[in-house]
Amino acid sequence: MVTDLVPNVYDPACPTRAVLDRVGDRWTSLVVLHLASGPMRFTRLRAAIGGVAPKVLTQTLRAMERDGLLSRTVHAEVPPRVDYELTELGHSLRTPIQAITDWAEAHMAEVVASRADYDAARDER
Template sequence: MVTNLVPDVRNPDCPTRLVLDRIGDRWTSLVVLHLAEGPMRFTRLRAAIGGIAPKVLTQTLRTMERDGLLSRTVHAEVPPRVDYELTRLGQSLRAPIQAITDWAEQHVEEVVHARAAYDSARDG
């Protein structure tokens, strides 16, 4: 366990960077956005996200569970049912991720145009 930690993301040895890596992961924000609607089973979550391989979703969910962002509940049924749900810590990510999502949706056209202009200028 880390004790006497002074968070400083600019320090290359600070574990804060691990947290930023998790939040900045391609799939984590989408998992948070979908689980914000409530618990979901793996198959429904995968379909909702779209374009994610089962292995990658499994790895993402395990890492998020390890980081305390979500919980995994196995129900004693046949076949077994597993639900994924945001923890209190995971819920606290909803607002920052929603803010970034809102920004992305608001500025997507500008980014697409900037990319096209950049690519066009480089291709001559």
Template sequence: MRGDAFDPGCPTRLLLDRIGDKWSVLVVLALTGGPRRFTELRRLIGGVTPKVLTQTLRTMERDGLLTREVFAEVPPRVEYALTPMGLSLHGPIQAITDWAEENVEDVLSARARHDELPA
């Protein structure tokens, strides 16, 4: 079954919201190299609060994009890893990231020109 993203009632929009969220995008990029602990993710991503990162990880786990593995150690160790479905997002997200990195100067210049225009 294929959805219609232009239909307000289509569940496809839920997925677009998930993969369009900046924290989810950064989590996918951070986990592409393999499993990471919460503190590693937070340090690597930067600027995300523990609460928001926790919410993002829980939602991504619920959506089947990542797994959370708890190791029976003292203190307990928890690692997050992408599922095959989560890993399949890497290509599209990397393409958008590459585009952003290649075009950031042009976008910033366009913003500056626009902001200089009389109101």
């Protein structure tokens, strides 16, 4: 375990940036929100998220497993069953991701209106 790291998000070499990339990833956030209620199989998770390609979801899940955010359990059945579940570390992300989700939903109309105003002003130029 690496313990001598000093976090500094402004340092380009700091691993904090890689952590922020993972946490800020669109699919990671949605996976955390869906798995917060309990384990899910790949197909159910993909359907719940919607709009994610199987390859992209697989890559996201592998990266999250590597980062310690979720666990992957393979059950010896025919056909094999695989469940994905948040780890304690993954569950610790739920609160900040839920806060950002709440903010996005509360301000969605304002952002959409601002985009429309901006685009209209650019089209007039």
